Amino acid sequence: MSALIDLGEMRHGEDGDEPLPASPRRPPGRVARVVALVCLALLAVTGAAAPAKRPAPVRVPAPQGAAFVVLADRLMVADGPGTVGRGGRVVTGHRLPGGEPLWRFSLPAGDHVLGLGVAAGGLLVTSSPAGAGDTLSTLLDPATGASRWRQPGYPVTTASGGLLLESPRAAGAGSVLAVDPGSGAVRWTLPIPAQGVAYRTDGHGVTQLVLVTPDGRVAVHDADTGALAHTGRVPAAPDGVSYRYAQVVADLLLVDGGPGTVTAYGLDRLDARWTVPVRERAGLWFTDCAGMVCLRDQVGGARTLDPATGRPAWTDERWLGVFPVGGRLLAATPGVGLELNRWVLEPTTGRVLGRLGRWRITGTVRPPDGLLGLRHLSADRTLVGALDVPAAEARIRAVLPGSWDECADSGTVLVCLRPDGGLTIWPVGR
Numbered sequence: 001m002s003a004l005i006d007l008g009e010m011r012h013g014e015d016g017d018e019p020l021p022a023s024p025r026r027p028p029g030r031v032a033r034v035v036a037l038v039c040l041a042l043l044a045v046t047g048a049a050a051p052a053k054r055p056a057p058v059r060v061p062a063p064q065g066a067a068f069v070v071l072a073d074r075l076m077v078a079d080g081p082g083t084v085g086r087g088g089r090v091v092t093g094h095r096l097p098g099g100e101p102l103w104r105f106s107l108p109a110g111d112h113v114l115g116l117g118v119a120a121g122g123l124l125v126t127s128s129p130a131g132a133g134d135t136l137s138t139l140l141d142p143a144t145g146a147s148r149w150r151q152p153g154y155p156v157t158t159a160s161g162g163l164l165l166e167s168p169r170a171a172g173a174g175s176v177l178a179v180d181p182g183s184g185a186v187r188w189t190l191p192i193p194a195q196g197v198a199y200r201t202d203g204h205g206v207t208q209l210v211l212v213t214p215d216g217r218v219a220v221h222d223a224d225t226g227a228l229a230h231t232g233r234v235p236a237a238p239d240g241v242s243y244r245y246a247q248v249v250a251d252l253l254l255v256d257g258g259p260g261t262v263t264a265y266g267l268d269r270l271d272a273r274w275t276v277p278v279r280e281r282a283g284l285w286f287t288d289c290a291g292m293v294c295l296r297d298q299v300g301g302a303r304t305l306d307p308a309t310g311r312p313a314w315t316d317e318r319w320l321g322v323f324p325v326g327g328r329l330l331a332a333t334p335g336v337g338l339e340l341n342r343w344v345l346e347p348t349t350g351r352v353l354g355r356l357g358r359w360r361i362t363g364t365v366r367p368p369d370g371l372l373g374l375r376h377l378s379a380d381r382t383l384v385g386a387l388d389v390p391a392a393e394a395r396i397r398a399v400l401p402g403s404w405d406e407c408a409d410s411g412t413v414l415v416c417l418r419p420d421g422g423l424t425i426w427p428v429g430r
Helices: 029-046
Strands: 058-060 066-071 074-081 090-095 101-106 112-119 122-128 136-140 147-152 154-157 163-167 174-179 186-192 197-201 206-212 217-222 228-233 246-249 252-256 261-266 272-277 284-289 292-297 302-305 312-316 321-325 328-336 339-345 352-361 372-377 381-388 393-401 406-409 413-417 423-427
Touching: 066 112, 066 406, 066 413, 074 112, 074 423, 090 122, 112 154, 122 154, 147 163, 147 174, 186 206, 197 246, 206 252, 246 284, 284 321, 328 352, 339 372, 352 381, 352 393, 372 393, 372 406, 381 413, 393 413
Parallel strands: none
Antiparallel strands: 058 423, 066 074, 074 090, 090 101, 112 122, 122 136, 136 147, 154 163, 163 174, 174 186, 197 206, 206 217, 217 228, 246 252, 252 261, 261 272, 284 292, 292 302, 302 312, 321 328, 328 339, 339 352, 352 372, 372 381, 381 393, 406 413, 413 423
């Protein structure tokens, strides 16, 4: 495999698979003589030193489908989730940019890795035990691999940098723990009903927890302290067991209304705002579209409601999906396989603000400023692009030889996973 990495800027309308214009062979006339004299002078000053070579890429062992995270000057790799049932319980740390192994951490027998994240400057490992049991969260020191703490629950980040660990269970026996991200000490705990817990967010994380029981009782709690902010009531679940919808979207609580309808309640006073009809079919849900309410289904298209009135704001059937990033909407239309054409939309009107090009979004991303896209090019190469959704711009990060599944960007290196397993650290600079 060649170690060549091409860098450059994405031009408007460029698809990244076009040759750059060739440079002229020599400057004409008098300019050529001037250039030759300058070159001779430079050779005399530098002693005809050879140009510095870019460091060679470094390979790091990893199984197919491995999860990995880049944190400062560390690369952390889990031998899962592609190895669930065949191990999937070892996490390793490596130094960047050289890839030297630093430590090895093994989960208890029977556990397997679900995913990796970051909390309080450490590596947050989410795992699941074999058979019945709660999801577990373990915080590792990225420098040594030592375990700082381990608690039951799936991690959810709060807007202030806190950490919630959710453990839903049948029959309403679940709970949410709030823990100190650095030490794992439990700050407070709340039981959650069988319906589960919904979260109010502000773009940075969770600000409130919203608990709804099947008989219509609603309790809103502060995400930092667990304190009860206020309570209220909504109509009971139609079947007395669970709601089809009990979602928090765009500062509204959406629950089932009469047959074939959904009613929105303001979260601050739990006052009824509006009711809309919904089709009785599977695969229909509401999502937050950068402050607007989107009604989505498995077919595609975007149907957006005004959160103040529930009236249709705009509809566009061409979009395969829309996702909020940095106050904008990232939309997609068909492309080539998993490489979809990406567009940036204004949320309130659906107006197209820009086209990012054809990309497959990687799974190891930190939106809005860490979003990466991959595109397969001719001659078995992969274009890696840094996608700035708020600015509606794409910048070429590198052109790598070969095909790659996922990439993460440290700012000075790209770490990419091959489809058949194995990671490569590519030095690319800033």
